[in-house]
Amino acid sequence: MSSSDAAPSALVVDNVTKRFGNVLALDDVSFSLGATELLALVGPSGCGKSTLLRTIAGLVRADHGRLRLGGLVVDDGTRHVPPEHRRIGLVFQDHALFPHLRVAENIAFGVRDASRRDTNGRVAEMLEVVDLVGYGERFPHELSGGERQRVALARALAPRPALMLLDEPFASLDSNLRSQLRASVTAALEITGTPGVFVTHDQEEALATGDRIAVMRSGRIEQLADPVSVYHSPANSFVARFMGEVNLLPITSDAGGARTLLGPVDTTDVGRDVSSEMQAMLRPDDVTFTESAVGGACIVGAEFRGTTWGYRIELPGGIQVLASGSHLHPFSVGMRGEVTLTPGHWQVLVPIT
Amino acid sequence: MTTPEVTHELVPTARERVHLGIGDQVSRLGWPSASLLFAALVVIPVLFLATSLLRPNAEVWRQQWDTRLPGQIVSTLVLLVGVSLGTVLLGSGLAWLLSAYTFPGARLFGWLLIAPLAMPSYVLGFVTVSVVGFTGPIQGWWRNQFGADAWFPDTESMGGAIAVFTLVLYPYVYLLARAALRDQAHGAYDVARSLGAGPIEAARRIVLPLLRPALAAGAGVVMMETLTDFATVQYFGVDTVSVGVFRIWRGTFDRDAASEIATLVLAFALMIIGLERVLRGRARYGTAAGADAGFAPQRLRGSRAAIATTVCLAVLTLSFLAPVAQLVWWATSEAVGPRGTPLFSRFLGYLQHSLLLAGVTAIVCTAIAVVVTNASRFGQPRITRLAARLTAVGYAVPGPVVAIGVLLMLVAVDGLLGHLGTGLPGVIATGSFLGLAYAYVVRFLAPGLNATEAGLGQVSEEVTISARSLGARPMEIVRSVHLPLSRTSIVTALVLVAVDALKELPIVLLLRPFGFDTLSVWTYLLASESRYEQAALPALAIIVVALVPVGLLSRQLRMSSAPEGPAEAATIGTWGGRTDEFV
Numbered sequence: 031m032s033s034s035d036a037a038p039s040a041l042v043v044d045n046v047t048k049r050f051g052n053v054l055a056l057d058d059v060s061f062s063l064g065a066t067e068l069l070a071l072v073g074p075s076g077c078g079k080s081t082l083l084r085t086i087a088g089l090v091r092a093d094h095g096r097l098r099l100g101g102l103v104v105d106d107g108t109r110h111v112p113p114e115h116r117r118i119g120l121v122f123q124d125h126a127l128f129p130h131l132r133v134a135e136n137i138a139f140g141v142r143d144a145s146r147r148d149t150n151g152r153v154a155e156m157l158e159v160v161d162l163v164g165y166g167e168r169f170p171h172e173l174s175g176g177e178r179q180r181v182a183l184a185r186a187l188a189p190r191p192a193l194m195l196l197d198e199p200f201a202s203l204d205s206n207l208r209s210q211l212r213a214s215v216t217a218a219l220e221i222t223g224t225p226g227v228f229v230t231h232d233q234e235e236a237l238a239t240g241d242r243i244a245v246m247r248s249g250r251i252e253q254l255a256d257p258v259s260v261y262h263s264p265a266n267s268f269v270a271r272f273m274g275e276v277n278l279l280p281i282t283s284d285a286g287g288a289r290t291l292l293g294p295v296d297t298t299d300v301g302r303d304v305s306s307e308m309q310a311m312l313r314p315d316d317v318t319f320t321e322s323a324v325g326g327a328c329i330v331g332a333e334f335r336g337t338t339w340g341y342r343i344e345l346p347g348g349i350q351v352l353a354s355g356s357h358l359h360p361f362s363v364g365m366r367g368e369v370t371l372t373p374g375h376w377q378v379l380v381p382i383t
Numbered sequence: 384m385t386t387p388e389v390t391h392e393l394v395p396t397a398r399e400r401v402h403l404g405i406g407d408q409v410s411r412l413g414w415p416s417a418s419l420l421f422a423a424l425v426v427i428p429v430l431f432l433a434t435s436l437l438r439p440n441a442e443v444w445r446q447q448w449d450t451r452l453p454g455q456i457v458s459t460l461v462l463l464v465g466v467s468l469g470t471v472l473l474g475s476g477l478a479w480l481l482s483a484y485t486f487p488g489a490r491l492f493g494w495l496l497i498a499p500l501a502m503p504s505y506v507l508g509f510v511t512v513s514v515v516g517f518t519g520p521i522q523g524w525w526r527n528q529f530g531a532d533a534w535f536p537d538t539e540s541m542g543g544a545i546a547v548f549t550l551v552l553y554p555y556v557y558l559l560a561r562a563a564l565r566d567q568a569h570g571a572y573d574v575a576r577s578l579g580a581g582p583i584e585a586a587r588r589i590v591l592p593l594l595r596p597a598l599a600a601g602a603g604v605v606m607m608e609t610l611t612d613f614a615t616v617q618y619f620g621v622d623t624v625s626v627g628v629f630r631i632w633r634g635t636f637d638r639d640a641a642s643e644i645a646t647l648v649l650a651f652a653l654m655i656i657g658l659e660r661v662l663r664g665r666a667r668y669g670t671a672a673g674a675d676a677g678f679a680p681q682r683l684r685g686s687r688a689a690i691a692t693t694v695c696l697a698v699l700t701l702s703f704l705a706p707v708a709q710l711v712w713w714a715t716s717e718a719v720g721p722r723g724t725p726l727f728s729r730f731l732g733y734l735q736h737s738l739l740l741a742g743v744t745a746i747v748c749t750a751i752a753v754v755v756t757n758a759s760r761f762g763q764p765r766i767t768r769l770a771a772r773l774t775a776v777g778y779a780v781p782g783p784v785v786a787i788g789v790l791l792m793l794v795a796v797d798g799l800l801g802h803l804g805t806g807l808p809g810v811i812a813t814g815s816f817l818g819l820a821y822a823y824v825v826r827f828l829a830p831g832l833n834a835t836e837a838g839l840g841q842v843s844e845e846v847t848i849s850a851r852s853l854g855a856r857p858m859e860i861v862r863s864v865h866l867p868l869s870r871t872s873i874v875t876a877l878v879l880v881a882v883d884a885l886k887e888l889p890i891v892l893l894l895r896p897f898g899f900d901t902l903s904v905w906t907y908l909l910a911s912e913s914r915y916e917q918a919a920l921p922a923l924a925i926i927v928v929a930l931v932p933v934g935l936l937s938r939q940l941r942m943s944s945a946p947e948g949p950a951e952a953a954t955i956g957t958w959g960g961r962t963d964e965f966v
Contacts, residue, residue, distance in 0.1 A: 089848060113851040120852040126845035130867045139863075140853025182849075189853060 040225035046095035057249035070240025088113035119186030134166035140189035156184035196228035415762035422773035428788030469549030474556025494937035501929035508615035509910035550702035556601030563597035603659030713919035745881035752831035778829035782889035838872020
């Protein structure tokens with residue numbers, strides 16, 4: 031009832047549903063985005079994340095539900111504001127610059143109803159924001175991939191959009207460039223105070239960049255939370271698996287609480303009841319291997335990852351678990367030992383999905 | 384929910400209020416409606432004709448059946464079968480020769496062999512009749528040598544017509560077969576050889592089946608081009624159904640009878656489309672995108688190399704070099720002769736008519752093509768895609784069918800306006816520039832559309848979406864993004880349509896207003912009266928203009944490893960993929 035929030039939401043998605051033929055691309059999706067928030071949309075391919083982005087942009091019309099941008103209804107199933115009137119900025123994987131226009135002309139394209147001086151000023155400002163001062167007279171084909179993507183960002187930011195939408199913006203770049211560009215995008219959005227939604231299929235990118243993360247599957251948002259929660263207390267086993275390597279172990283309960291093959295787990299923080307629908311979630315760093323000639327566990331796979339080693343360990347019952355270990359004391363395949371829970375790490379229970 | 388909140392949501396800001404005006408709604412509906420309107424303009428004449436299939440005039444059919452019709456049907460079938468066999472053999476044979484082997488001149492012949500595309504069949508037709516025909520110099524020399532009764536193949540016959548069409552139309556098959564060999568066959572051929580198959584076995588079991596779709600498509604184009612003609616065949620005394628339409632309409636102006644026979648031409652066209660679909664099966668030609676090295680061609684030496692070079696040179700000479708030389712000879716001997724080039728002033732007048740007609744057609748077709756193409760970016764995709772396909776239908780409909788269909792439609796419009804008390808001037812229905820240009824536009828929209836679609840294809844969907852998200856309206860995007868980026872393809876569209884329009888003969892012969900002669904009409908009329916020397920100049924003019932797109936295409940063939948630019952893609956699209964326009 032109260033509409034006196036200090037910072038109104040940049041975007042409110044209410045029960046949005048979209049169907050393509052038999053495929054339910056968006057299934058009753060709801061969330062809202064803070065005034066300067068950056069939301070990462072992740073999920074396996076075909077989960078509906080791109081459809082959600084395109085619906086927000088106005089390229090796809092919702093079947094049901096309501097979309098509000100900056101307090102204005104832009105789609106409610108009957109009315110539909112076309113993309114050119116939504117004040118959104120779009121950045122695509124392939125940058126989509128206008129190849130026949132110079133960098134400055136590209137950036138100026140969306141700046142309307144402004145004097146020449148104001149436009150030039152805005153272009154200069156944007157070039158500064160993306161750190162491309164002096165590139166205004168170049169043509170897109172004279173730029174590197176990363177520079178093009180920064181121009182695309184500047185072009186989208188120039189008309190002061192109410193919301194930025196980024197569709198896999200870094201997917202076409204190599205990994206070094208990618209982390210650089212990630213930093214400059216977040217910086218640019220922060221400087222200009224622009225909220226954003228960006229789609230990625232890369233969990234690490236989502237964890238590193240998003241203020242919050244929405245994990246999607248089959249047209250639904252499975253969890254929407256800050257990166258730490260999504261990684262360490264996932265809403266269910268799907269989210270747990272999707273966000274990174276994980277051990278999901280069956281639990282049994284006794285008087286002392288829940289236990290797994292590796293020992294008792296602490297469930298006090300979670301507030302989830304121990305039941306047969308629950309599994310214990312242990313990230314590889316929650317599991318420790320110690321060498322011992324009489325141990326029942328055996329290392330069956332070892333993978334060097336730079337700062338750590340990743341191990342695949344077979345337990346006496348035949349179950350395999352993943353563990354990580356320091357690069358200072360590497361183990362090799364065939365070594366026997368004990369597997370324990372890493373002291374000080376917390377464990378969570380997740381519902382099986 | 385409280386009232387104030389609702390108000391806040393529903394009242395747009397000043398900016399939104401301006402932008403969501405009525406004009407905006409119109410432009411939103413405007414794109415799909417415009418493309419549907421153009422599609423209707425193309426389809427309606429054909430439908431007018433098709434509906435007369437539903438109420439056949441028994442009397443007309445009986446009368447036709449008792450006179451020429453059975454012979455015409457047989458001749459049409461024999462001609463179609465003969466020409467398609469001839470072009471498939473010649474076209475695929477040359478394609479194989481130039482893909483699998485290398486010999487002196489092979490690279491040059493590789494693209495020179497498409498030159499006959501610039502030679503209208505009616506030009507090669509009259510040159511052949513005049514030079515090789517009974518009264519021509521060759522048979523004259525033959526009779527001098529071997530006596531007046533010495534046997535010589537009858538030139539003015541079905542055989543002669545098939546030979547001429549084969550020489551002019553084989554490049555369609557050649558182009559498609561070469562593309563298929565380049566894109567698909569070579570890897571498979573090499574694999575087959577490595578698995579122990581000899582060259583003959585590999586060709587029979589692997590290459591031929593792979594070529595089948597390309598050959599079917601090529602034969603489809605060839606048969607359509609043959610079916611639409613009624614000028615060339617008349618030089619050879621071959622009476623086809625298309626000739627029937629022409630005879631009836633120009634002889635008696637009996638619209639009903641002409642349209643009855645035109646439906647028969649349409650039936651033949653549908654048959655060709657069906658046949659092509661069946662032969663092609665579910666396969667498509669030229670699917671592989673990667674530009675591979677192609678066959679590693681085998682070098683021919685000695686007598687085999689000499690034979691290969693001779694074959695190529697012979698085909699090129701017969702189909703292009705010799706007739707052009709003969710035309711140049713005639714034109715120059717006219718020019719330097721005592722009379723000078725007679726009717727030269729009239730030549731300029733006809734040239735003007737041709738340029739006017741080709742220019743109007745090219746501009747209208749390209750403008751429509753640009754609208755229909757761009758509509759696909761802004762309208763409902765299902766509607767705009769359907770409209771685009773329908774708009775291209777005219778190319779699969781033989782010229783006589785288009786002409787009679789337009790005629791029927793104009794008569795109907797005339798009648799309708801008559802009821803309203805404002806009839807069109809009578810001549811519009813029977814022969815006017817308007818009707819003529821309309822028929823041309825219906826027939827030649829497809830090449831323009833191919834070119835503009837290839838051009839817009841170079842502009843990614845994301846570029847359009849980015850421009851929209853930056854606040855640009857569709858019209859503004861077309862003006863400041865799409866058009867500048869597809870300039871080359873628009874020029875290509877203009878050129879392709881103009882050249883096709885300049886060469887066109889059947890439609891202009893059927894629909895031209897009294898006294899409105901073009902270069903192609905003049906060439907045809909002079910040649911019909913055996914005034915070959917005078918026909919040479921307009922014929923040469925047509926060939927020179929038609930060489931422009933052939934040049935574009937040959938450039939593409941020479942740089943076949945380079946990525947396809949919009950212009951080249953469109954040329955290939957028009958000449959290679961015509962059959963894809965068949966609905």
